[in-house]
Amino acid sequence: MEIFALNDVVARLEAELTSAQGVDRMALLLALAWHLRQRNTRRALDVAGELEGMLVSAILPAVERSSVEGRITLIRAEAEWLFARLAEAELLARRALELFAWLNDQVGCADAHWLLAWIAVDGGKLDVSDAEFEASNRAAVAAGDLTRAGIAQAAMVRWAVLRNLLLADERWGALYRDEPAGLHPAHAGWRNEVRGMFAHYSSDFGSAATYLMKVFDSALATGQIRTAIIAATNVAEGFDRLNDHATALEWTQKGLDLARPTGWPRSIGACLMHMAETLRYAGRFDAAREMLAEALATLSPLAGSRTYAIALQYMGDLQLDREDFASALETFRQLEQRATALSQTDFQIDSQRGQAHALSYMNEPEGALRAARTALRLAEEQGDASRQI
Helix, strand or coil: CCCCCCHHHHHHHHHHHCCCCHHHHHHHHHHHHHHCCCCCHHHHHHHHHHHHHHHHHCCCCHHHHHHHHHHHHHHHHHHHHHCCCHHHHHHHHHHHHHHHHHHCCHHHHHHHHHHHHHHHHHCCCHHHHHHHHHHHHHHHHHHCCHHHHHHHHHHHHHHHHHHCHHHHHHHHHHHHCCCCCCCCHHHHHHHHHHHHHHHHHCCCHHHHHHHHHHHHHHHHHCCCHHHHHHHHHHHHHHHHHCCCHHHHHHHHHHHHHHHHHHCCHHHHHHHHHHHHHHHHHCCCHHHHHHHHHHHHHHCHHHCCCHHHHHHHHHHHHHHHHCCCHHHHHHHHHHHHHHHHHHCCHHHHHHHHHHHHHHHHCCCCHHHHHHHHHHHHHHHHHHCCHHHHC
């Protein structure tokens, strides 16, 4: 079973299901529930429920039954993750992993590790997520599944870029300079995600937007709705950096239009905060404040995540623009704590830069200068031209 299927494959499954019976119907239900897990999460759960009902009375070999149960458990785990119920998601994903390991199903193990990695990401446990992405890659290689292996590696590299651009480029950059032909669209999309991250954090925002638009298209084509939403907001951030706020707002709206119907807190909160940031650039401070407050409330179950930290940064910058320097200082100190916990240099730079700005307007020039020098040193070490400026 593919990790991500093209839309026409899912359409065929839907068509075949209308007349299928017995064991054939069970196989179709399993594939359909799996590939609907982000396209339509609630329907995926309904389809999985029908399959579970059939499984009760079905006569199947023990191994086949356990395989189906493992895949259903993983579908339910992904739904819990998407709805930001991280503890429940991890419990189910580990249960699925145990089943797949017992079956020696390396594809199943790869998928379980992939999900566990993203659960850890949203919980702010990036050392855990790194290990899970590596485990997903190893299991996929053992299964001979180059698409899964490539996707897992790309996700691992993406987070390495966020941690330290120069080290990531030294280790991985040469592998992602070009786009090999013949890749599955999902794999090609994740390679473009990495290329977009390298470009963005090298301050090449135009190239980054181009790569991330390709990510958006491939994600929509392969049912990765969460990835499409993230790509849309990252494209918007790139256009904001290029001072094209109208286009940034269009891309954020694309992401929000995808996110609202899902009910997923992380996706909705991310779109709200990026829209608020664009409104701040446009000088609409009151609207931006209301939207950021909604974003932070929506993201509260994910307070350990990178997404929540970005929202804090945006709130701090808005408070600076509103000349509420005491509040801004407190917000950027909170961001500094999150930067340390996440080990992500961009937040360390932004937290020091924000504190310097606030302190300079609070008649504390020595503290402001120390923070500004720290921010500049970190930006120089990263080769981050935009943040150096």
